[in-house]
Amino acid sequence: MANNREILISDPTLRDGNHAVGHQLSAEHIAAYCKAADAAGVTIVEVGHGNGLGASSLQLGESKTPDHIALTTARQNLVKSKLGIHVIPGFATIERDLKPALELGVDVVRVASHCSEADICERHISYSRSQGVGVWGCLMMSHMISPALLLEQARKMESYGAEGVVFMDSSGHFLPDDVRQRVETLVNGLSIAVGFHAHNNLGMAIGNSVAAADAGATLLDGCARGFGAGAGNAQLEVLIAVLERLGYATGVDLYKILDAADVAEELLIKEIPSIKSVSVVSGMAGVFSGFMKPVSRIAKEFNVDPRDVFFELGRRKIVAGQEDIILEVAKELAQRARKGNE
Amino acid sequence: MNREAVIHPTDKLKVAIIGSGNIGTDLLIKVLRSPYLECGAFIGRNLSSSGMMKALSLGVPVSANGIDYIVKNPDCCDLVFDATSAKSHFEHAPILKNLNKRVIDLTPAKIGLMSVPSVNLEDSLTEFNVNMVTCGGQASIPVAYAIGQTQTDVEYIEVVSSIASRSAGPATRQNLDEYIKTTEDGIKEFSGATRTKAILNLNPAEPCVDMQTTIFAKVKHPDIEKLTGVLAQLVEKIRKYVPGYEIILGPIVENGRIVVMARVRGLGDYLPAYAGNLDIINCAAIAMAEEYARVSLNQTSREH
Structure with missing residues (x-):
C-alpha cells in the first residue's frame, strides 16, 4: 500500500x-x-x-x-x-x-x-x-x-x-x-x-x-x-x-x-466537535459551518426553527462572511409564521 | 415660493462627466432626466466603449481626450463629475481648480469635503470639491450619523455591506482596501465613534442580490427610541434622492449590539436595479449637483 x-x-x-x-x-x-x-x-x-x-x-x-x-x-x-x-x-x-x-x-x-x-x-x-x-x-x-x-x-x-x-x-x-x-x-x-x-x-x-x-x-x-x-x-x-x-x-x-x-x-476545547442536528442541515443546505453558533442563538431569540434558517440561507446562496443576513432571515421567518397563525 | 416653477430649460446648470464606465454612464442618464442639469460633455478615453456608444446614441457631446477636452473647451461646463479613479482624480483636481470648475468627486481620492446629502448638504454647497465617500458609505453614513446624534459614548461602529458580484467591476475588486479605508474614515467623521470598521462581501447568487448594508454599534446605554425617531427623518430625506432605500431591520439591540439593516434598490437606469450600491452614490452626486444648480440659479435670478 x-x-x-x-x-x-x-x-x-x-x-x-x-x-x-x-x-x-x-x-x-x-x-x-x-x-x-x-x-x-x-x-x-x-x-x-x-x-x-x-x-x-x-x-x-x-x-x-x-x-x-x-x-x-x-x-x-x-x-x-x-x-x-x-x-x-x-x-x-x-x-x-x-x-x-x-x-x-x-x-x-x-x-x-x-x-x-x-x-x-x-x-x-x-x-x-x-x-x-x-x-x-x-x-x-x-x-x-x-x-x-x-x-x-x-x-x-x-x-x-x-x-x-x-x-x-x-x-x-x-x-x-x-x-x-x-x-x-x-x-x-x-x-x-x-x-x-x-x-x-x-x-x-x-x-x-x-x-x-x-x-x-x-x-x-x-x-x-x-x-x-x-x-x-x-x-x-x-x-x-x-x-x-x-x-x-x-x-x-x-x-x-x-x-x-x-x-x-x-x-x-470546551466541547469536542460533534455532528449536531443543525450541522447536518448546514451541510445539506450548503451553508458555511461557522454559521452554527449565530444561527442557533438568533433562531432562539426569534423563536424560529434553526433548520428552517439554514435552508433559507442556503436557498439565498449566502456566503461565508454574511453572518448579518441570519438576522434578516430569522426575522422574515418569524413574520411568516405570525402571518400563518393569523 | 415653488422654486421649480421658475426654472426654464435654458437655466440648467451645465455639467461634464469624466469617466465613461458604468458609473459615468449611469450618471449621464440621471443628468439627462434632471430638470436642473444638462450634459455639456461626456468624456472618456475610448470612443468605442459601451458607455461612449450609449452617450452618442443619446446625442450627447462626447470626447475621448480626457481632461484635456475641458482644458480646451472650458465653456462646456460649470461643474464636473469625476467618475474615473482616485489616481486620475489627483491629477484632475488641480486642473479643474484652476479652471474654476466645481467638482463632485466619485472616486475614493477624498481631496474635498466628504459629502452625504441627507446629512451635510448645506455645508457642502460652499465647497468647490466634494467627495462622495463610497457606495457603502452613502448607504451607511446616515445611520452612523443618527447613532452619533442620539447615543452617548459611541465606542465602535461597524458597517458590513453585501453587494452582487456582478455589480463589482474590476476597479472595485482591485480597490477593496481603499474602499474599506475611505468608508471607515467617513463613518468616523460623521458619527464621532472612537473606532470604526468596514467589511465588504461579494455575493455571486443569481438572480443578483440587492445591495444591503448592516450597521452594528457598541454604545454604553442604547437608546433605541431616540435613534428610531432620528433615523426615520433621515430615511425620509434619503428616499427623496434614492427612492429604493429602505430600513429592513431595526434599530434593535441584539447580542449587546445595536443593529440596523438597510437595503438599497437602484433606479435601474444604466445599471440594473440590484446594483443599489452604484445607484446610491450616483443619486447622491446628482442630489448634490441639483442643489448647486438651484442655489446658483436662484442667485442669478435675484441679480436680474
Missing part, C-alpha cells in the same frame, strides 16, 4: 477552532498548542480569528486575542513549523493588517475568497509574494461552483503568484466523488500544488481528505480533535494515522500529534 507520496499538513486548529469558542482562544492556548504541533512536525500552523486576519468584528465575533499578540505568541513558540495566516480581502487590508503581520514573522499567507471571486485576491497575493513569504490561494465554499469554474478561479490565483491553491469545503457538503473530480480537474489544469480543507457536517471529512490525496492533492488541512467551525474539520490525528496506513509521508510524528490533540482537548 506504500505509495511514498508526500503530503504537507496544514493545521488551522488555532484559527478554525476559534469559530468553536467564539474567537476566545488566549495567548496561553496559542503558546501551548504551537509548542505541541511544532514538536509533532506539522508543516504549517495557522493562527488567528476564525475568519482570519483583521476579521475580529461584531459581524463575526470579536477576538479575545488581538492579531499582533496571537502572531507574536505563535512566532515565539514555533521552531520547525511554519507560521501561517488566513487573509480574506474585504476583511483584511494590506496596510492595516497584512503588512504588520508579515513584520511579526509570518511564513505562509493563505489569501482566501469566496470560490467565484478570486480576483479580489490579486493585490494581497502579489503583495505577499513580493515580500518573499509562502503564498497559497484559498477558494472557500467551493461546492457552490462546478469543477471547471473552480479551475478558472484557481488559475487566476496561480497567475497572481500563488504557489498552491486550497479549495475548502466550508459547508461540509461534499461527498468523496465531488472532491475527487475537483482535485483531478485542478491538478490537470494547474502547474501549482493543490490542497483540500474538509469540514465534517456529513461525516465525510476524513474520507474526503483521503479522496483528495488519492486524486493528487499534496496539502491537507486538519485540526486537533476536529476543532473547527460547526461540526468541525478533518480530525488531524486521525488523518495522520490514516495517511500513515495508506503509506503517505507527512513528516508528522504519530505519538506527538496524538499528544498535541490531547493538549488541545485539555486546554483549548
Whole structure:
C-alpha cells in the first residue's frame, strides 16, 4: 500500500477552532498548542480569528486575542513549523493588517475568497509574494461552483503568484466523488500544488481528505480533535494515522500529534466537535459551518426553527462572511409564521 | 415660493462627466432626466466603449481626450463629475481648480469635503470639491450619523455591506482596501465613534442580490427610541434622492449590539436595479449637483 507520496499538513486548529469558542482562544492556548504541533512536525500552523486576519468584528465575533499578540505568541513558540495566516480581502487590508503581520514573522499567507471571486485576491497575493513569504490561494465554499469554474478561479490565483491553491469545503457538503473530480480537474489544469480543507457536517471529512490525496492533492488541512467551525474539520490525528496506513509521508510524528490533540482537548476545547442536528442541515443546505453558533442563538431569540434558517440561507446562496443576513432571515421567518397563525 | 416653477430649460446648470464606465454612464442618464442639469460633455478615453456608444446614441457631446477636452473647451461646463479613479482624480483636481470648475468627486481620492446629502448638504454647497465617500458609505453614513446624534459614548461602529458580484467591476475588486479605508474614515467623521470598521462581501447568487448594508454599534446605554425617531427623518430625506432605500431591520439591540439593516434598490437606469450600491452614490452626486444648480440659479435670478 506504500505509495511514498508526500503530503504537507496544514493545521488551522488555532484559527478554525476559534469559530468553536467564539474567537476566545488566549495567548496561553496559542503558546501551548504551537509548542505541541511544532514538536509533532506539522508543516504549517495557522493562527488567528476564525475568519482570519483583521476579521475580529461584531459581524463575526470579536477576538479575545488581538492579531499582533496571537502572531507574536505563535512566532515565539514555533521552531520547525511554519507560521501561517488566513487573509480574506474585504476583511483584511494590506496596510492595516497584512503588512504588520508579515513584520511579526509570518511564513505562509493563505489569501482566501469566496470560490467565484478570486480576483479580489490579486493585490494581497502579489503583495505577499513580493515580500518573499509562502503564498497559497484559498477558494472557500467551493461546492457552490462546478469543477471547471473552480479551475478558472484557481488559475487566476496561480497567475497572481500563488504557489498552491486550497479549495475548502466550508459547508461540509461534499461527498468523496465531488472532491475527487475537483482535485483531478485542478491538478490537470494547474502547474501549482493543490490542497483540500474538509469540514465534517456529513461525516465525510476524513474520507474526503483521503479522496483528495488519492486524486493528487499534496496539502491537507486538519485540526486537533476536529476543532473547527460547526461540526468541525478533518480530525488531524486521525488523518495522520490514516495517511500513515495508506503509506503517505507527512513528516508528522504519530505519538506527538496524538499528544498535541490531547493538549488541545485539555486546554483549548470546551466541547469536542460533534455532528449536531443543525450541522447536518448546514451541510445539506450548503451553508458555511461557522454559521452554527449565530444561527442557533438568533433562531432562539426569534423563536424560529434553526433548520428552517439554514435552508433559507442556503436557498439565498449566502456566503461565508454574511453572518448579518441570519438576522434578516430569522426575522422574515418569524413574520411568516405570525402571518400563518393569523 | 415653488422654486421649480421658475426654472426654464435654458437655466440648467451645465455639467461634464469624466469617466465613461458604468458609473459615468449611469450618471449621464440621471443628468439627462434632471430638470436642473444638462450634459455639456461626456468624456472618456475610448470612443468605442459601451458607455461612449450609449452617450452618442443619446446625442450627447462626447470626447475621448480626457481632461484635456475641458482644458480646451472650458465653456462646456460649470461643474464636473469625476467618475474615473482616485489616481486620475489627483491629477484632475488641480486642473479643474484652476479652471474654476466645481467638482463632485466619485472616486475614493477624498481631496474635498466628504459629502452625504441627507446629512451635510448645506455645508457642502460652499465647497468647490466634494467627495462622495463610497457606495457603502452613502448607504451607511446616515445611520452612523443618527447613532452619533442620539447615543452617548459611541465606542465602535461597524458597517458590513453585501453587494452582487456582478455589480463589482474590476476597479472595485482591485480597490477593496481603499474602499474599506475611505468608508471607515467617513463613518468616523460623521458619527464621532472612537473606532470604526468596514467589511465588504461579494455575493455571486443569481438572480443578483440587492445591495444591503448592516450597521452594528457598541454604545454604553442604547437608546433605541431616540435613534428610531432620528433615523426615520433621515430615511425620509434619503428616499427623496434614492427612492429604493429602505430600513429592513431595526434599530434593535441584539447580542449587546445595536443593529440596523438597510437595503438599497437602484433606479435601474444604466445599471440594473440590484446594483443599489452604484445607484446610491450616483443619486447622491446628482442630489448634490441639483442643489448647486438651484442655489446658483436662484442667485442669478435675484441679480436680474
